[in-house]
Amino acid sequence: MRSVSIVGVGLTKFGEIWDKSLRELVAEAGLKAVADSGIGGKEIEAVYGGTMASGRLIGQEHIGALIADQLGLNPLPAHRMEAACASGSVALRNAMMAIESGEHDVVAVGGVEKMTEVDTAEVGFALGGAGDQETELFHGATFPALYALMARRHMEEFGTTEEQMAQVAVKNHKNGMNNPYAQFHKEFTLEQVMNSGYVASPLKLLDCSPITDGAAVVIIAETEKAKKMVEQPIEIIGSGQASGSIALTGRENLTEIKATTIAAQKAFEQAKIGVKDVNVAEVHDCFTIAEIMAIEDLGFFKKGEGGKAVEQGKTAMDGEIPINTSGGLKAKGHPVGATGVAQAVEIVQQLQGKAEKRQVKEAEIGLTHNVGGSGATVVVNLYKKA
Amino acid sequence: MRSVSIVGVGLTKFGEIWDKSLRELVAEAGLKAVADSGIGGKEIEAVYGGTMASGRLIGQEHIGALIADQLGLNPLPAHRMEAACASGSVALRNAMMAIESGEHDVVAVGGVEKMTEVDTAEVGFALGGAGDQETELFHGATFPALYALMARRHMEEFGTTEEQMAQVAVKNHKNGMNNPYAQFHKEFTLEQVMNSGYVASPLKLLDCSPITDGAAVVIIAETEKAKKMVEQPIEIIGSGQASGSIALTGRENLTEIKATTIAAQKAFEQAKIGVKDVNVAEVHDCFTIAEIMAIEDLGFFKKGEGGKAVEQGKTAMDGEIPINTSGGLKAKGHPVGATGVAQAVEIVQQLQGKAEKRQVKEAEIGLTHNVGGSGATVVVNLYKKA
Numbered sequence: 141m142r143s144v145s146i147v148g149v150g151l152t153k154f155g156e157i158w159d160k161s162l163r164e165l166v167a168e169a170g171l172k173a174v175a176d177s178g179i180g181g182k183e184i185e186a187v188y189g190g191t192m193a194s195g196r197l198i199g200q201e202h203i204g205a206l207i208a209d210q211l212g213l214n215p216l217p218a219h220r221m222e223a224a225c226a227s228g229s230v231a232l233r234n235a236m237m238a239i240e241s242g243e244h245d246v247v248a249v250g251g252v253e254k255m256t257e258v259d260t261a262e263v264g265f266a267l268g269g270a271g272d273q274e275t276e277l278f279h280g281a282t283f284p285a286l287y288a289l290m291a292r293r294h295m296e297e298f299g300t301t302e303e304q305m306a307q308v309a310v311k312n313h314k315n316g317m318n319n320p321y322a323q324f325h326k327e328f329t330l331e332q333v334m335n336s337g338y339v340a341s342p343l344k345l346l347d348c349s350p351i352t353d354g355a356a357v358v359i360i361a362e363t364e365k366a367k368k369m370v371e372q373p374i375e376i377i378g379s380g381q382a383s384g385s386i387a388l389t390g391r392e393n394l395t396e397i398k399a400t401t402i403a404a405q406k407a408f409e410q411a412k413i414g415v416k417d418v419n420v421a422e423v424h425d426c427f428t429i430a431e432i433m434a435i436e437d438l439g440f441f442k443k444g445e446g447g448k449a450v451e452q453g454k455t456a457m458d459g460e461i462p463i464n465t466s467g468g469l470k471a472k473g474h475p476v477g478a479t480g481v482a483q484a485v486e487i488v489q490q491l492q493g494k495a496e497k498r499q500v501k502e503a504e505i506g507l508t509h510n511v512g513g514s515g516a517t518v519v520v521n522l523y524k525k526a
Numbered sequence: 527m528r529s530v531s532i533v534g535v536g537l538t539k540f541g542e543i544w545d546k547s548l549r550e551l552v553a554e555a556g557l558k559a560v561a562d563s564g565i566g567g568k569e570i571e572a573v574y575g576g577t578m579a580s581g582r583l584i585g586q587e588h589i590g591a592l593i594a595d596q597l598g599l600n601p602l603p604a605h606r607m608e609a610a611c612a613s614g615s616v617a618l619r620n621a622m623m624a625i626e627s628g629e630h631d632v633v634a635v636g637g638v639e640k641m642t643e644v645d646t647a648e649v650g651f652a653l654g655g656a657g658d659q660e661t662e663l664f665h666g667a668t669f670p671a672l673y674a675l676m677a678r679r680h681m682e683e684f685g686t687t688e689e690q691m692a693q694v695a696v697k698n699h700k701n702g703m704n705n706p707y708a709q710f711h712k713e714f715t716l717e718q719v720m721n722s723g724y725v726a727s728p729l730k731l732l733d734c735s736p737i738t739d740g741a742a743v744v745i746i747a748e749t750e751k752a753k754k755m756v757e758q759p760i761e762i763i764g765s766g767q768a769s770g771s772i773a774l775t776g777r778e779n780l781t782e783i784k785a786t787t788i789a790a791q792k793a794f795e796q797a798k799i800g801v802k803d804v805n806v807a808e809v810h811d812c813f814t815i816a817e818i819m820a821i822e823d824l825g826f827f828k829k830g831e832g833g834k835a836v837e838q839g840k841t842a843m844d845g846e847i848p849i850n851t852s853g854g855l856k857a858k859g860h861p862v863g864a865t866g867v868a869q870a871v872e873i874v875q876q877l878q879g880k881a882e883k884r885q886v887k888e889a890e891i892g893l894t895h896n897v898g899g900s901g902a903t904v905v906v907n908l909y910k911k912a
Contacts, residue, residue, distance in 0.1 A: 141627060141628045141629070142627075161660070163660075187769075192587055193581050193587055194655075195579050195581040195582045195652065195655050196581045196582060198659065199651065199654070199655055199659045199663060199664075200655050200658075200659040200660075201578055201579055201608055201610055201652075201655035201656055202608070202609060202610040202655065202656045202657075202772060202898055202899050202902060202903065203608070204608075204609055204616075204769070204903065205609065205610075205769045205770075205772050205898060205899065205902035205903045206658075206772050206902075208769040209769065209770075209771055209772045209773075209776065209902065213769070214768075214769050214770055214771060214785075215768040215769050215770060215784065215785055215788045216768075216769055217619075217767035217768060217769065218609075218769040218903065219607060219609065219616055219620065220607065220608045220609060221605060221606065221607060221608075222587055222588070222589070222590075222606045222607075222608055223588060223590055223591065223604075223605065223606060224587055224588040224591075230590075230605055233603075234605065234620050234623070234624075237620070237623050237624050237627040237629055238620075238623050238627075240627035240628065240629065241527060241528075241623040241624075241626035241627035241628075242527045242626065242627075243527070243623055243626065265585065266581065266587075268585070269580075269581050269585055269586050269587035269588065270587055270588045271588075272586075272592075273584065273585045273586040274547070274549075274586075277585060278585075381603035382600075382601040382602075382603060383573075383590070383591045383594040383595065383599070383600050383601050383602055383603065383604040384591075384595075384600055384601060385595055385600060386588060386591050386592050386595045387595075390595065398601065399600075399601055402601045512588055512591060513588050513591065516588060516591035516592075516595065517588065517590065517591045517604065
């Protein structure tokens, strides 16, 4: 199978971007990615876009074609993937397969979401479509409630504490201070997180990722071609995707997202490396409990020991394995369709040594972990210098 | 590049299916496709789904994972593609690339839409998201209006008549009489079509495809493997996809869908055959004018001569090139995300000699043509016996 590398990355500022529409956001990130790659747009052969809920949020579907149109890339084949909050990573994986198949050599992959044009309740219902509409959302269970159930069970089984979850928020907001693209540049103390109001007990406001507008684009190419295009392409050396029950009720247990375990296993097998080889990781912290579960399911820590690991600083910038150096979904923001692609952007910059104040020393291997819904889709990718 | 063939097909009845939800529809079609292929479900390695507007229509996104879950296929990688009314074909193309890349050998591809759970106005707005929300839908231009503009221009430039458009409806409803899965089993005379009320002049009610619930599934496999699996796999010998301006205002002219021309050219080049080699075709007749433009843009007839060709019976069951033997979107129905996959089902049955009363004699080469929106995405596929 042909190998795929990233040759250019671009991000918009994440946040409440009142003065830009979805199409403007994706164009901005796209032009930055093309500039970063040093290629002319004419070398691009196809477009993949990840967006979750644009139909509900801005009345616009057909996002692949919209992106191609907006970037002046007609008549290239344009695709939109949707896998809830994992839409961006699923778009990236399918773009990779388009290159692996020999159909294309250079592909643009965008993730984008414009979430602030409707009221917060409508955003909650739109995002609720990532779970099971019939057995969850219809009965009032929006996402904070679903993750609260997982958090409660994790506390019950492993003694994980609200303070440990809060430490995830403290760490990620600290990391976000060094990310110019992050939605929040604001540090919080443990006390401040603990004193924020409950959204769905035990999850408090500051345990939750925000509502965000934003776009991320990467340009990918067949690796041999990539090496001729840019000084330091970043190769995707392993990629795994798995599905799981869309409703929590279908799970064997609530403390593990099994699709993470399976996707990670595939990615590590493909890359022929182990979890100890990873130097930096972006994981899906839509809620603080999600980061704790992720670092366990990915194998960085044993099941049940994630909370303690965070408390002991093992996942901090100077810890054993720096997690969410970008600030994560928590502080960088979570424009759902963009998130998977934005995670790849952070890892590329880390491996290229361009992460500035967030730079992890001697970062050779990076990992991204992107979850759709409460775990019905998970993508895990592994990266190193090509 | 590895070759891909279809080894099993399944359809639900198309229509207003009040007693089945989206997940039940796709499960029904999926089980039929698996049964048709003769394989056990365990040979399937990934799931691709095409759905356009489930977020708006049933409050459910994350359709790939939902389908995998419903079909008992967790933890297989599950993907949803959205490209408006071309969602099904774009899903099929990406599933093909997943096989061509070597990532998978056997993949299930579903298309599904559940359109009757909301009122017709909401369906209109949801479908309007296939065009340009900002410059078209926001100002009141839903799809009948957009295609009416194309029809008016076609009449002006080429003398195409309302009667010629009506003849498309007469033909497709006649064909639909022989399709047990069609939404309508009702023939119309030219006079009846002409006397139906205007929806957006010159398009009348009976020029428009209906609102439909339904699902279609095909099982595809690498061709050498496919030959060992079933007696007569149908190979996809050419596939082209192109994008075009999402808004009509961005087009060079309104009488051609340029993405059709480009996608067809690619498909024919890949298959190393010409349009004269095609024996049967399913084209995207969301409105009658769309079929006339399609048979011109695909090269069956010269630009401007499509209307006359229909009038002269050249596209009838016993004509030069039978078009929409299934009844087309017009009579079979148009569950938007399912349509592209359902077109493939019809061509497979034609080439396998299983089309019963709709059977085209000596059908060796088939074509499908699936349009997203007013032409911002087009997929053209070519098929023959493997």
